[in-house]
Amino acid sequence: MSDALLLNPARHINIEGAANIRDLGGYPTKEGYMTKWGKYFRGDSLHALPLESEKYLAKEKGVQSILDLRLSFEGKYKHIDQLSYEYINIPLLDPATFKTKIPKSLVDMYCMLLDSSQKQFKQVFQHFIHTGDNPVLFHCRVGKDRTGVLAAMLLDLAGVSHDLIIKDYALTSKYKPVTEEALRSTPPLMTKKQYRNMLLCEPEYMEQFLRYLYENYGSTEGFLHRIGFNESEIEQLRTSFLEE
Numbered sequence: 133m134s135d136a137l138l139l140n141p142a143r144h145i146n147i148e149g150a151a152n153i154r155d156l157g158g159y160p161t162k163e164g165y166m167t168k169w170g171k172y173f174r175g176d177s178l179h180a181l182p183l184e185s186e187k188y189l190a191k192e193k194g195v196q197s198i199l200d201l202r203l204s205f206e207g208k209y210k211h212i213d214q215l216s217y218e219y220i221n222i223p224l225l226d227p228a229t230f231k232t233k234i235p236k237s238l239v240d241m242y243c244m245l246l247d248s249s250q251k252q253f254k255q256v257f258q259h260f261i262h263t264g265d266n267p268v269l270f271h272c273r274v275g276k277d278r279t280g281v282l283a284a285m286l287l288d289l290a291g292v293s294h295d296l297i298i299k300d301y302a303l304t305s306k307y308k309p310v311t312e313e314a315l316r317s318t319p320p321l322m323t324k325k326q327y328r329n330m331l332l333c334e335p336e337y338m339e340q341f342l343r344y345l346y347e348n349y350g351s352t353e354g355f356l357h358r359i360g361f362n363e364s365e366i367e368q369l370r371t372s373f374l375e376e
Contacts, residue, residue, distance in 0.1 A: 134296060138303055142169060147188055149181035152275035152307045155193075156283060156373075159300070161291035165374040170194060170267050172373065174283045176275035176308065177202070189269065190217070197263050199256065199270040201278040203227070218263075222255050224278045238330060242281050242341040246349065250359045256282065257356060261365055265372055276304045276333050284338060285345075288352040289366070290373050294342050301338040308333075 137158060145153040153176070157169030170193065178198065181189075189195040197218040203225060229248040235241035246253075260268065272278040280301045287297045310331045318324050349355040356366050 134299055137296065138299055144307065145173065145175075145189070145193065147181070147185040149185045150176050150178055152176040152304055153189075153269070153271075154275075154300075154303065154307075156287065156300070159287060159290075159292045159296055161374065162293065163291050165291070165376060167287065167290050167292060168373055168375045171265070172283070172286055173267065173269040174275060174279050175269055175271035176279075177206070177273050178269075178271055194267045195269045196266050197259075197268045199259060199268060201256075201270060201272040201282070206273050220259055222252050222259070224249055224252050224256070224272070224282070226252070238277065239337050239340045239344075241277065242337070243344045245278070245281055246345060246355065253355075254359045254361075257359075257361065257369060260286075260372075261368055274304070274308055274331075276301075276308065280304065280333070280338065281341065284342065285352040285355070286373060288342070288345070289356070289370050291370075294339070297342065298335045298338045302333050302335045304333040 137160075140158055143155050143158065145155065147153065152174075154174050155169055156172040156174060157167050159167045161167065173193065173195065178200075195217065197220065200219070200221045201224040202221075203223045204221075224245060226249055229244060233244065235244055256270075270279060270282060284297050284301060287300065288294075310328055345352065345355065349358055353366055356369070361369075
């Protein structure tokens with residue numbers, strides 16, 4: 133059943149200029165609800181979208197708000213793009229963090245985000261509350277790491293099983309496979325194998341992240357309490373993403 137859910141034709145948004153835009157709707161929750169189609173879209177970089185793709189997202193998918201999780205040097209939107217949507221840039225990675233601690237792996241980086249980027253997470257979830265029931269598209273560069281962590285937290289808050297959360301995360305490998313061309317950009321201080329591991333989207337990466345989240349914060353709900361959200365705000369975040 134999970135393959136049918138993951139590969140639902142409505143999930144992947146196939147448009148020119150981006151390869152990894154996906155709707156987080158249609159997943160069953162433990163309480164018997166479904167995540168709402170058209171509420172949250174996860175994606176890769178959008179700054180190279182042609183006009184027709186922009187129009188499709190706005191008119192066909194109703195996207196009104198774009199949340200960019202990247203650092204400024206990762207790609208600039210054209211001025212007209214920022215006027216087309218409610219555009220918010222909240223870089224989820226804080227470069228200052230890496231001056232004191234270097235992540236040893238992708239999982240290490242995911243866990244560091246929870247511990248070191250709580251101010252940014254608070255801004256992100258405040259923005260989600262601000263958007264109410266309106267569609268939001270959030271993205272980073274590849275749509276795998278920062279986007280994957282945030283998507284997992286939204287799905288966990290909604291009550292989606294960890295098994296499905298992990299499979300949704302790993303789905304990026306279908307739309308953004310690691311290619312030899314990508315490996316030609318291996319950084320000088322990395323081996324090709326190390327760089328390949330950084331580009332991969334293995335299920336165990338998300339499994340380990342979720343374990344860390346639950347061991348240290350109890351759940352996404354516990355994390356949101358920790359960074360200052362009250363029960364009413366958390367319930368608003370949850371219910372805006374659910375339908376019967």
